[in-house]
Amino acid sequence: MNPHTPTDDELWNRARDGDERAFGELFDRHATTVYNYCFRRTASWSEAQDATSVVFLETWRQRGRVQPQSGSLLPWLYGVATNVLHNQRRGMRRHRDALSRMPRPVPPPDDADEVSARLDAEQRMRRVLDAVRKLPRRDREVLILSVWEELDHNQIAEALGIAPGTVRSRLSRARARLRDLSTEPPSAEPPSAALPSTGRAAGAAPFRAAKGTPPDTVRRPVNAYLPEESR
Amino acid sequence: MNDMLPPPRRDLVDHDAVRDQLLRETRQMPTRTRSPRLILGGLAVTLAAGAAAAAVVIVPSGGKGGNGGDEPTITPVAATEVLDRASKAAGELPDVTPRGDQYLYMASKSRQYVSFINGKQEVDRRSRMEGRVEWRSIDGRHAGLMSQTGMGDTWMCDNSSDYEAMSAKAKAAGTGRPKVNAAKPPKGCHDTPAMVTGLPTTQQAMRSWLYEHSQGGNPADVQAFITMGDTVRDRYLRPSSLALMFKAAGTIPGVTVTRDVTDLAGRKGIAIGQTFNGTRRELVFDPKTYRYLGDREYVSHKDSHKFPRPSESPSTQATASTEAALPEGTLLYSYALLKVAVTDKVKQTPR
CATH class of the missing domain: 1.10.1740.10 (RNA polymerase sigma factor, region 2, helix turn helix motif)
Structure with missing residues (x-):
């Protein structure tokens, strides 16, 4: 510019x-x-x-x-x-x-x-x-703006007309929820193992899948929503 | 796991066509902040009670029955920004330097409203639309001319023995004003030159100029704004001076913005103005080009600033009662400048 x-x-x-x-x-x-x-x-x-x-x-x-x-x-x-x-x-x-x-x-x-x-x-x-x-609407909105749209906390707060602190709490609640969901069947892995981003196919750019790890055989969809730092 | 990731972004179908249609829609959309539109009324007569108050008025079409949303929205912070844009636009105008023997040509429309108030209520209102074409002498030494609807032509030539003689003759002949023969203008005129010269070249000095060239019983800030408006409306300033004048106007206290204005000629505008003692005075600009479109005055009961009043202000008290009886937004006067140019002769119409 x-x-x-x-x-x-x-x-x-x-x-x-x-x-x-x-x-x-x-x-x-x-x-x-x-x-x-x-x-x-x-x-x-x-x-x-x-x-x-x-x-x-x-x-x-x-x-x-x-x-x-x-x-x-x-x-x-x-x-x-x-x-x-x-x-x-x-x-x-x-x-x-x-x-x-x-x-x-x-x-x-x-x-x-x-x-x-x-x-x-x-x-x-x-x-x-x-x-x-599976997430409640408000948590889902915050999560999507954060992870897919890559807005920071202040921008999300501005977008949704809520306090930055609320953004933070909704985000962490959403992440916790995802961890819980990710441990539910059909996933057989414990939550701790679910956190590191295991081998996604190439092209998983938005969520920066780790490279070189073996292909994941377990369907653990919600994991993809966990931002890098929480994995 | 790929199915957990949104697919790659794509472009809108027909992006340009969507944008163009969107802009057409926004043009037609009713605005939330409604502007006063002009309604015509009538010249009125004093009724009974003897206290005849004639005020010049124009009213928003939303009228009194509206829900408050009909009143103009006035935003205090943005006036400097709007005036900055006007200043920038003025600075980009072609730098025309007219000769002293040329004329400032101005074609305009204006409407004055006269309200008749019986006690505390307006009982009648009339107005008169006036079309006017003026040729003002650049140096003030040549006879200017004014053509008005229904009034014919009039010479503008003050302090001239030649013109005084012409007037006296016309009066004696019972014809009123001297008949205008463009080939035989009165000589020896001493009018205010249409072109303002000797203006300062810094914003601060321009601001001082406005305060120093103001007279009247209004607070200094109000008077400076009025002087600015009068200068811009009636006279020719070099682009650089006009730019500075708008900049300086942005520093006058109590100047605020009114958005979504429609002027007398039906043009959309954005206005800056001051509200004092029941009246708001505004200059209207084109919202795209920030060209000056005209000005207007309307009733507004809330001062835009706590103006320090001059120690003795008899005049302000006298006028207060008139507007107090009129509803907020009642237009008093509106002026739309339609064309401005420099010509060599009076009665000459620019291309």
Whole structure:
């Protein structure tokens, strides 16, 4: 970023005061992140696309009350997205007409590779979500923002409108819970053994699987959610 | 175990199209912080009780019946930021240096509201929209001209024996004002030059200039803001001076921001202003380009700052009662500058 690139704050302030180009620039900056976060919460690209539009429409609608605290609009957008996803029907109803005017949220069917890649991703995401659903919603939200979205405690606090201390306690509760879940059948291993990240297949980048360890034969899904330092 | 990891990120389908449509939607979306829209009313007459108070007024369409959300939102912290943007935009204007014999051309629309108050309540309100084109002499030594809707043309030429003679003749002939013949302007005018010269070149000095060139019974901070507004509205400043003036305005106490403004010409704007003694005075800017769009005055009962009052202020007391009877947001005056240019002659319309 060169020194002339406006910060989120500057863009946001201009946007809030009526400069649409600035809002468009913020959309360009953050739409992909919001979109993928919504996908990770819904396992549906088309729902994620609609939710992304709603997140930005909501952000605009509430612009009088939005003042990014951290210099980035992203925590706020995560917060709006979390609410939109939690309360989908209300958000969607409010913006139903606008959504109907949005471009269709599916790739053109003649792009077979893209279509099948997206289908695969949806299936995989559904399996991932099944595993996290075992956590209570609030703990799950904090965990996802921390582990998948890599927000720090202050950003999560800003996104969810809670105190950083609450973020910390929810996170540790979620981790403890995951440890417990990971020891339940079908896993046969004791929790202590479950903590070190054992051989995940290559490509497990987000959770930094240890390399060179033998392939894990035991299905121990929730382990993947444990951040590095707790393993 | 791979199934515990989210799949790789993908891009939105039709990112650009989504953005463009989104921006179209935001343009149409009703704003939470509603702005006063202009409603037209009428010129009013004094009723009964004798205490006739005529005030100039325009009202938000949300009116009194609204839920409070209809009132303009005023944010104190951001005025400096808005004025910084205006300053930056002003500094980027082309540096035109008009000759003394040229004219500052300004086309504008304005609306004045007159309220009639019976006791403590407004009983009638009327207004008049006025379109106006002015050619103001750059050096003040040439006769300027003003064309107003329904009024025809008028010379602007003060302190000129030539013009006084023309006026006297017209009066004697019973025609009122001298008839304007653009080919025969009155000579020897001594008007305020349209172009302001000799302005300081630092922000601090510009601020002092505003305070020093202010007169009137208002608190100094209020008067300095009024002087700033009058200067920006009626006169030509070099871009560098205008930029400094906006910067300096950002340091005047009690200047706050009003968002989501719609001006008389239907343009969206963002305003900065001061509220004192029942009246809020604002300058309106384009929210994208931060070009000056005009100004307005409306009733507001909460001072934007605890202005230190001058030791004796008889005038402020006298006007207070008028606005007190009017609801918050009642517009008193609104002015929209539509075009500004420099011309060689009066009656010449710039491209």
